[in-house]
Every structure is written in C-alpha cells, then in structure tokens.
Amino acid sequence: MGAVAELPANQACLDRLTSEVINQGLCVACGACLGLCPHLIFLDGQVAAPDACGLSEGRCIDLCPMDPAPEPAARRQELHQALGSSYQPPIGPVIEAWQGRAVAADLQGKVQYGGVVSELVSLALEEGLVGEAVVTVAGQRGVPQGARAKNRPEVLAAAGSIYAGGGALGELNRALAEPADHSLAVVGLPCQVLAIAGMKSHPRYPAAAQRLGLVIGLFCTMNLPVRGLRRLLQAEGVEGPVLKSDFPPPPAGVYQVWNQSGLHELPIEKVRDIRFSGCALCPDLTAELSDLSVGACEGRPGLNTILVRTPAGAKLVERARKLGRLELEPAAAESMDHLQIAATNKRARAEQARAERQHG
Amino acid sequence: MKALKQEPLDLIVTGVGGQGNVLASQVLGRALLAAGYQVTVGETYGLSQRGGPVMSMVRVTKEKVMGPTIPAHSAAALVSLEPLEALRVLGTYGHPGVVVLTNDRPLLPLNVIAGTDRYPDLAELKQALSENCAKLYWLPATETALNLGNPILANVIMLGALAAAGLLPIGAAEIEAALGAIFPESKMGVNRRALAKGAELAAAA
C-alpha cells in the first residue's frame, strides 16, 4: 500500500535530549527547552518529543540543566566565570545576607514566608527596572505553568510556591524571542537559574544577555513531578486541586498541602519517593547563579533569608528597604551556619547520587 | 473505421489520484467505441483519491478482445498528467517508438514534501523523457487550465493534445462527443475550449 519512507537519520540535538535526559528520567520540567521548538510538547507537567528534528544544534540540549556533560562543578565554574562572579560552594557568592519580610498587607495569606520575592518583583516592575516578569502560576487543573506579570496584581496572582515542575522557562524563551527590548525579570528554582545562566552566557542567545535584568533564585531541596504528586495525593486521599504547598524547614519532616478542605500533612519520605529523579543529582540549594536568592528562614516562621549576589540584586533590595517595602535585618550567624550545613549536605548527597549513577 | 497504426494500439493515461485520470481514459474509451473499435480500458484505482500514482490502460483493436493490462515496453503513447509519473511509467512501458505527452506541472509526492526524497530537476526530467521516446510533448496543461478557470481541466487539455498528435484513429470531434455524453451542456463550453487549447499546445510543441 505505498512506500514507507524512513525518518531522517540525522537527529542529533533532540535525540541527545531524549536519550540522555528524558529517557534517563532526569528531566525536571524546568522548561529551558520549551516554548519555541515545535518538536517539544509539554503536557501535564511532562516534556516529550514525538518527532525527530533533524538538527544538530539547539536550545534543548544547549541549555538543559540536566545534561550530564559537562559535570556540574566544572559547568558552574565556567558559568560563574562567564558572568563575572566567582564559584563559591556551598551557597555561592554572597555580597549581603538578610533576614526579613515584606510589609504590605495585600501580600498576607498569599505568600510563602515573608513575601520578599513577590515584593521585589513587584517593585522592579513599578520602578521600571524591568518591563515584564516571568513567574510560575497554577494553570489548568492545578498544573503549574509559566506566565508573564506586568504589574503588582499579576505578580500577586503567582505568589506562593507550588512545588511541581511547570516548565516556566518556556515562557521566558517566548518572551525573549519577541521583537521587544524591555528588560525582563525571572523567578526560578536552582535548575532554572542554572539554565538561565547558560542562556545569558551562550553566544547563540544574545537576547538573554541583553534583556535579563533580574534573576531571582529560590532555595530548593527538591521539586515534584505533577503526575507523580497527583497520584500520591490521590493515594493519600487528598482531593485536588492543590491551592498551595510547602516544605517547612527542618526538623518539621513533613510536606504540607492545602486544598479546599484545608491543610494536609504527609511524611517527607513519601514525597521524596516521588520527587524528580533529577533532583537527587542537583548540588545547588540556593540558586547560586542568581542576582539574589530567597528562601525560608530556619527557625523563624514568617521570615525569609535573602542572599544578595550581584550589584543589581543589591540595588533592588536597598531600594525596597529605603521605600519601607521590606523590613530587613542582617542574617543571623546561626541561621547562616544552618544554611551552609544544609547546602553542604545537599551537595554531598548529589555527588554521591551522581557517583552511584555513574558506577551502578 | 480507419486503420490502426498498430494492433493493438496501446495507450496509457497516468497521473496522480484526483487529477481526473479515470475520466480521461473513460472519455477516450467511449469515443473509440463509438467509432466502432474494440476497446478495453483497464483502470487501477481504489486508493486513487489519496495522492498515489494512478494509471489507466486503453487498448484498441478492430476485433480481438484484449486483456486489461498492457505488456511491458509496448505502449504506443503515454499521456501523463504529471511529469514525474511520465518517467515512472516510461520505465515500465516505454520503448524507442513511444510518443509521450505530459503535463509539465509537478505535484509533489508527500515524501518529497517531507524532505525524504527529492523531486528531480524539471529540465533533467524533460531531457530523460525526450531522450527515450520518439516524440515528447511537454505541455503547460495545468497552467492553461488555470487560465481557463479550473486546474482539473488539465485532463481534457491533454486529451485535446493527444487527438491533435495524430496517433488515434479518431479526432477531437469524437472526443468532444464522448465528453458531451458525460457532462451537461452547461459545462461543455469550457471543455470545448480545453480541447482546442490542448490541440494548440500540441501543435506548438
């Protein structure tokens, strides 16, 4: 019934992504490959590539933070160098460290901890430092996805962590591909910040270097796949959709999730079982390639820890403090010690997991 | 009944599904039958609407009843509604004496569209045809049909060219009469113009 043609044999870049990342179970749904390439689908929290692209070069493998080559330390060193910062494990370069919270009333109840990220993004937009911000929002049936925010209400709509891979960088790719010249802010997890750093330093993506005005990193111990989380919650009798979720800092040992009926807590071990396999290989707790990184302040609920890494980050924090948007105090030495230990532990676990993967 | 140039007079009408190939061979068959000849028109279709190659074989004799398949390398004339198909069929049914009439408008195979295969350079294709037949009529039938208002008329234009090429024991009038038995009079005006255009193209070739 007619000739069956062979698919083109040359399918290098997407083929590498598929064979070395997706099929290895390493994809963490950061979205660095998404948004522009029609060969890649992102549906219900998962990346797939049904057709050969036939190209040898592309963003998919250029930017993938889970590409096993080069090995993580060397890659990070290279990127710090390219961006003019220094590689300082375990928490990366820090020029200032703060503890504090946002003051504004409209943030209360929506934000994780101190609301610092939402306030800083909002301020950057208000002050015209950036024209748009790429953030993660809850999309259809609670699946997180990338979105653009141009003003405070849009930023607030994205407030609160979801802890599930939503491919938000696809939206950043689309934004950077548009014929515009305004500056962009982006909020991302350590894996996403790594991909963004790659984008900023890669000659094939000049728009990223030109237009990425502010990169805010989030502290992260692990992230969860949408589908695995849905199955876990179903098994635990938690009805969707998820409104908000949290990993409270140690020694809580629980995963908290809010739905229509309120708060549910699951033991951290059950959640760790379903996390992205790729997260086990990630050495970065504090998104060390950001302009500034924000996370929970251990032992002080309601406050954030802020690590300022670049002059651009420092300028924005200083402006927020001056305008009274943030109440800040220098980070306590004890908290910083805890953070260093946690970061060192994550790094060690990642190295061990990596070694096991290579030799096992 | 005029004598046939050869017995059986074997003609092939080929093209791509949807080009009106079956209609063209049917008209030819009707016209020849009306003129008193024995005609067998073998058609291959089924998947023909789906973009594949289609071929009809028209076999004309004075008396003997022929089977519906022409032996390899023995077609007297090959009419093709698509240039690539002309060369494909020439490979199986051609011989140094065959006359080839082909539309010059390519219809790209899906595998060419997809980039798996390449459509040959038209000049090279034309040369391969002309070097391997007695006479090649390389005709802008689709372009002419578009000028007449509908690309589907390429089949009738090619029939007009065939009638003018002097291979058949019948002429354009008999073909027109056969068309008239299929189409309502309202559509015969444009069909007559298409036949006449085909004859002009053949004369110029």
Added chain:
Amino acid sequence: MADLTKLTPGQRTLLQGNEAIARGALEAGISLAAAYPGNPSSEILESLADSAAAAGIYVEWSANEKVALEAAAGASFAGLRAMASMKQNGVNVCQDFICNLTISGTKGGIVLVTADDPGSISSTNEQDARFIAKLAELPLLEPSTPAECLAMMRFAFELSEQIGNLVVLRSISRLSHTRAGVTPGALPASRPQPYWDPKVAWHTLPTVLRHKAMLAKLAKAGEIMSAAGFNAYSGPERPELLVIASASSALYADEARDRLGVAERVGLLKLGCTWPLDEALLLRHLAATEQILFAEEVDPFIEDNVKALYAQHAPELGVKRFFGAATGHTPPVGEMSPDVLAEALGKILGREPATVDAAYLERVAQRVAALVPPREFGFCPGCPHRASFWSMKQVLAADGRDGLVSGDIGCYSLAMLPTGFQRANAVHCMGSGPGVAGGLGQLRSQGFDQPVITTVGDSTFFHAALPAIINARWNQSDFVLVVLDNSATAMTGFQPHPGTGQTATGRPGSQLDPQTVLTALGVPCSVVDPYDLEATQQALYDAVQAGGGVRALILRRVCALVQNKRGGHPYTVSVDPDKCRGENCGCHRFCSRVFRCPGLAFDEAAGKATIDPVVCVGCGVCTQICPAGAIQAEPRKEAAA
C-alpha cells in the same frame, strides 16, 4: 454511476465490469440487491441503486456483508431473484451464513458476487475468495470480460433456480474496473410477486440428508454449466502445451501465445465455470497433450483441483507435466500479466519473448532509478484523519507510557504510513481494532501499563465494531475508543451508512448516532472537532488518563472530499513570508517535513514554507502547528455557510 435501465438493448456501449454485472442482474430480473461497500466491488451496488427507481426494485447498502446476503436470502425464500455483492473480505464476514444457506437451499435465484483484489490494489489482503465455492459446495463462475460479466449474471440466476442453491460469481479488480464494449439484452417485463408459503421452512435439518441433497445439486449444476458455453478451447487438436486459464489470465495467455508466435503449438482452455470442474472436458483435453500450464489469480485453485482430477485418472491418461504456481512458472501472489505468461510459455517452449533494445532498457532504467522517487499514499489535503492522528501522536508521546493505537479498516488504515505518523500499531479487518484493544486492556493485572487507543470509522463502527465494544464493556476492558466520524464511507466512495441517515437510493433512512449508541451501552462519550488540535489533545489526554473501562471520544468532522463537494472549506491559507523564518527558524521545516500535508511545500528558492494553492483545500489546521504563527487562514470569500 448511471441508471442502467436506460441502456438500449442490442446497442454496444462502454461499460465497466461492475456495471455489466449490475446490468446482467437487472436483465435477470432481480427484485432485491444488497451490499456493503468495498473496492473493487462498490460500483455494482451503486449502479443498481441508481437504477432502482426505474427498475422498481429494492436496493440497499447494508450495515455489513452478512446482513446483505441474509437480506438477499429472505427475498429468495419469498420466490424472488436477489443478490449480494462484496469484496473478498466480505465473503469471510458472511461465511457462516453461506455454509448454512447451502444446506437449507434457496428458492428464487440468488447470486453472491465477490470482487477479489489480486495485488491488493485497494485492500489489506489479496485473499482468493473462490475457496468459498469449494467450502460450501457452490457453483462458481469466473468471467473474463465485461460482456461476459453480463452474460454470466443472467445465467447465474437461472442456474441458482434450477438447482435451488446459491451461485457465486467471482470478479477481480482488473475486471470490475475495466471498461469495454458490452451489448445489453432486454430487461424483464415483469417480476414475480413475493410470497412465502408458511408450510415451507428453510433450515438445515436433517443436516446429513440435506448435505447429500446439496451435493446432488452441485452435480446437477456441473451438468448445466458444461452446456452453458462459458468454457472454450482454442488452438491445435493436439497441442504441445495446454494452458488452462480463467478470468483475465485467459486473455493474457491468448496474447502471450500470439506475441511468442506459438499459436500453432499452444492450446488455450479458458474456463468460465471453475467449480465444479467440467471433468469430461478436462479429461478430453488432458488426454490430448503432455504438458499443462495453469494461469489464474491468486491461489492455485484450478491447478490443484485439476491435478486431483488427474490423479484419479492417471492410469488412463499416462504421465503429464504440470506447470504453474507449484513449479514457480506463475506467481501465487500478486496480479497476473501478459508478460508473466509470455515468460512462462517461453521457458516451457524454449522461446525468448521479443523485447526492446537492451541499451534502451538499461538507459531508461538508469534514468528512472536516478530521478524518480516513490510516491507515497497519504491522507488527502484537509483530511480530518491527519489532524486526528497528529493529536494521537502528540498525546501518546506526552503520556510517555508507550501508548498503542489498535487501528481498523478505512481511509484511516493509512495511519500505518508516514501520512498518519505511523500511529496505527495494528490493522487487520473490519472491527478488529476494538477487539484487539479489548484483549490488551485486560492485561492490566499482569503489569501491562501501556495506554491503548483504538480507532474505528463511523461506518466500521456499525459494521463490525459493536460486538467488540459490547464485549469490552461487559468484561470491563480498559481502552479509549476513538470514533473517527467523517460522516462517510470515504475509502470506498462516500456511500451512506447508518450514521448518515441516508440510504443507497436516496430515500431518507433513520439516522443512528454513535454517541447515542455508546451512551446506551454505558460507554462515556464526548464529541470533539479534530480540526481543533488543542481541544482534541486535551480530550484525548483526559480520556487516556481516565483509565478503568471503555471510554469513547468521537472525533467528528466531515470527510474533506465531501466538504469539497459541499462548497469547499472555509479558508484561504497562505504563508506570511515575513513571519516564516525558513531555515533560520529551528523548526527545520516542521510544517512540510513533520505535518506532511500535501498542500504544504518548502520553497527551496525562497527558503521559506509555502502553500500549493492547487492542492490546499483550506481547512486551516496547519495554522495551529507553525511555531512562528506564519501560516495564516483568511476566510474564503465565496465560502459556503
């Protein structure tokens, strides 16, 4: 097709084999004809449907072939002449009924026409349906030309009535779709009034006695057939080689004999009646030669039966040499041709067929090899199936569990080819899609977690899919049923079916909605337009994820060819060259290379995608797949409402 009652008796006219079969049935005075469409048989019933009003007879497209033959049998029991026509696959569908009908016997003349497809020009197999005649001990006729189609149909009805049993007439693609001069005879002035005497019962008991009677009918049929003049010999009295041939092969053999110039050495016994064999005739001709070549399509049906007859009479006949499929002189697969037979004759008689100058052949072959790429079959421009299988491909990839599609029979069988993204993992026969899916869906407890989709067309849904769906629903199998509802039996030429509400003759029928049927069966079911890729993918993904039991999705959009006839598609589609980034895009010609609609092309000179206005019908689906938004659809000015 045309009204065949309008033909003038005695005036030779160009008729297709299928039209000649239909005209023969009309001349024989049929009162009822039923069929299920399938190439190469479809035009038989189409012609009868177009003649039904003028002839005053009942003609229907039936839901399947078994129902069609049963309807014909009903008419026969009521004393009327009736027929059922089908392609070779259809004979399998009604085989159970045939094997019982032959025991019960029949009253009014009844004929089963099977149009086989040697070479599988438009089929999924090239099965030789002649074996049904031997299996059910029925008379078998094989015409060679359209004229013989007509004559044999007239004869078949007479024969059926004389023996009280079904008669089989076997056509092939090359005959059904061949046009030649046919001289019609007269149409009957009247037909009998249907009546079934209630004291008469048609059944199979007592079976053994009736079986015996049935064999007697076959013997009687043999006698009648031998006098009918459809078997003919031409050639010398004692030929060096005897060719025994049927159907088109008889014409090819005759031509091969002429081309080799061996007409004085080779005899040709053309058999029109191929079961039961005319033993006396065959024994006479076997006795007159030492060598026999068989020419038939596809299986060695005549060959094996003649050899069996020879074995019975070998002591009287002496040693003979047989050539055919068993010796490799003729192929047991594909179509026969004058060339194959010229070669076989040449091999046996030591003659080289005259051929064309070798240098020419080599030169042409070289040019063809260098320049002519294959021409793939594909979905038509605008075909909803392309959009449907695109979405299935995307969704199964996104699902990521190596999902499977159990396909079925229809245009959408082409999904096994690149045009359907090779997203049909199995295709066999009408209704096998949901049947195979049903088995797969029961393997969950054994660790089989691959999602299963099955696709059936709207016509196939009613033809043979329902029992499989009912079985799956009953036994709680786990799969997604996708009904590709294009509101037509598109593959075979847009015949109506139960879902269309139209009937063969244009009389309005009851319209059966697959959604209503599925809902009544308790199968959850939604309807989506496959042209809307996002909505389709969302619905498909949801259905795949839902799990547990059979759930259905009807992808409803009329066949693109039907839409063309209804005034066309809504858009004029074009590529905005400013937006198309060509080779710089990174999509690597995604539209033409991956989506593969014949309306798309890549303009190498301009380095951009383009639309071929001669091919594109304007469905607008490709506008949804361009990453640059460069393909645009403008509402067509003269678009139908």
